[in-house]
Amino acid sequence: MAGFVAFVLMPLLIVFPYYQKQMNEAKERIKSESKLLETKFGVMEYAISGEGMPVLLIHGAGGGFDQGLWLGRICLEGDYQFIAPSKFGYLSSHAPEEISAKLQAEQYRILLDYLGIEKVSIIGVSAGGPSSMQFVHDFPERVDKLVLLSAVSMPPHPDDKDPFFVHIIQTIQKSDFAYWFFTKAFKSQILSLVGIPAGDYKQFTPEQKELANELLDVMHPMSLRRKGTITDGLIIKDFKIPESIRVPTLVIHSKNDGLVSYSHAEYANQRIEGSKLVLYETGGHGLISELEDARRQINSFLNN
DSSP states (O other): OHHHHHHHHHHHHHHHHHHHHHHHHHHHHHHOOOOEEEEETEEEEEEOOOOEEEEEEEOOOOOHHHHHHHHHHHHOOOEEEEEEOOTSTTTTTTOSSSHHHHHHHHHHHHHHHEEEEOOOOEEEEEEGGHHHHHHHHOGGGGEEEEESSSSSOOOOOOOOOHHHEEEHHHHHTTTOOOOOHHHHHHHHHHHHHHHHHHHHHOOOHHHHHHHHHHHHHHOGGGGHHHHHHHHHHHHHOOOOOOOOOOOOOEEEEEETTTTOTTTHHHHHHHTTTOEEEESSSOOTTGGGGGGHHHHHHHHHHHOO
């Protein structure tokens, strides 16, 4: 029995220092970039980077301000000012007792007022879609353009990720080590859980695989993002696209998105007057294999 226990524990003891090193690096990265603002909803965390056209970057489930900054870095080229909040419950942002896309949008307004920024373009990715659209509806005078990237635009659809697998994701989120270990030992399976098909991953170039690694790594430490992920789920459950969204809107999605089905993109395109829809055949939830063209589409849209 002792031999079996040693057989099981030895690999974990070998890899644990690597885990600790990456967690310490992730925590230091968050600490160095994070800013805190006291609002009527509690503490709001955010970060700002760069100079130029202001872009509000709204992260998805499992994210935080750091995922927003990463999104800006891989999607935008040129002179931009990134404004990246952590949504309710993520990292150091508090989750008030009452939550909704409308209240989350109000907190974005509070942040922009505090920063003295009158008008922004918005990129909302995945579960960042609802509050992005709500902000555009509630404060149209504060928005130049809207980009919805693999974004949720309605309550869960039958073609979205099965709730059983969503539960698996939320279970893994409880343990930083479990998430770290699975991203190292079962990378293809974890990417599949977050919407990137295994077939796509196999065909990625080395550069695209590195982006997939970054997508997973930017979510360390995962346990600090679980409450926000659950909060997002509650907001999505009751969300409907508000009437009268009329700012220029670009909707980008892939048909083989394994997490948020492209039905969301089609629905957003139908509901938002004058919006442009770009659908890719492949790319999965992260659009990694289509990122070069998606980047061109986004930058052209924001600058014209």
